[in-house]
Amino acid sequence: MIDFHFHAPVREFVEFLGEYAEPAFRYFNAKIELKEFKEILDYYEGIGIKRFVVLPIDSTTFLGRRIHNEAVPNDDRVVRFVSVDPMKPNAVEELKEAIKKFEPVGVKLHPQLQGFHPLDEKAMKLYEVVNNHGLIIVFHTGTSGIGAGLRSSIRLDYGRPIYFDEIAVRFPDIKIVLAHFGWPWTEEAIAIALHKPNVYLDLSGWAPKYVPDALWKNAKRLKDKLLFGSDFPLIKPDRWINELSQVNLDADLKNKILSENAGRLIKSTGRG
Numbered sequence: 001m002i003d004f005h006f007h008a009p010v011r012e013f014v015e016f017l018g019e020y021a022e023p024a025f026r027y028f029n030a031k032i033e034l035k036e037f038k039e040i041l042d043y044y045e046g047i048g049i050k051r052f053v054v055l056p057i058d059s060t061t062f063l064g065r066r067i068h069n070e071a072v073p074n075d076d077r078v079v080r081f082v083s084v085d086p087m088k089p090n091a092v093e094e095l096k097e098a099i100k101k102f103e104p105v106g107v108k109l110h111p112q113l114q115g116f117h118p119l120d121e122k123a124m125k126l127y128e129v130v131n132n133h134g135l136i137i138v139f140h141t142g143t144s145g146i147g148a149g150l151r152s153s154i155r156l157d158y159g160r161p162i163y164f165d166e167i168a169v170r171f172p173d174i175k176i177v178l179a180h181f182g183w184p185w186t187e188e189a190i191a192i193a194l195h196k197p198n199v200y201l202d203l204s205g206w207a208p209k210y211v212p213d214a215l216w217k218n219a220k221r222l223k224d225k226l227l228f229g230s231d232f233p234l235i236k237p238d239r240w241i242n243e244l245s246q247v248n249l250d251a252d253l254k255n256k257i258l259s260e261n262a263g264r265l266i267k268s269t270g271r272g
């Protein structure tokens, strides 16, 4: 199995969340343990997860902090992604350097927590770099558990799936993953994944029993587009996998969701 949405090391993740950490853990009803990176991966490898897409984030201009690309330790099980704040004046150069240095499979962007509209001109410049290198982009979409219940300038609008349809049109060769299937605009996200060959949905951030019915109902039509991701440490992968076994889908389809689709997507970059 491949977990396509993983936040580690845990300490760095908690520090990045800062004042949003405790309310977010309550929102997810998550119990956070500060275990070491290798110990975590060893444990999940023991239940059959072979690879982990570990996602850093750079929110230098919006939140004033980041999980550095360097913070993700080298480990054969890690599928490397990088993140650069699109609003930084030197974002394009920094992304090019990060690609050279880390040879990532993809780039993670979180418009709400990085404070940019997905169609902002500066962000477009980064998508061009991603396009030139044949990388994947994972976008956070939908609502955000980070900031829930607090005063903030986090704009949910930046997570609306329809903006990523426009990006899929302008960059038909970039493989675009809409993380968390865009809830509460899940049907919009489903429509885009059905319509655009280069758009995928990751199922992270939601335990399978809470994933909207619309998604499971369309799972067959989206059989090559759905990716298992946990959102560790907010949702634990073992819980996710256990609950998937209660969902009424055939074994072939579950296997595509848990392993095959992610394997093929990573391989398509020639870097996995």
Ligand SMILES: [Zn+2]
Binding pocket: 005, 007, 204, 205, 231
């Ligand atoms: Zn996440």
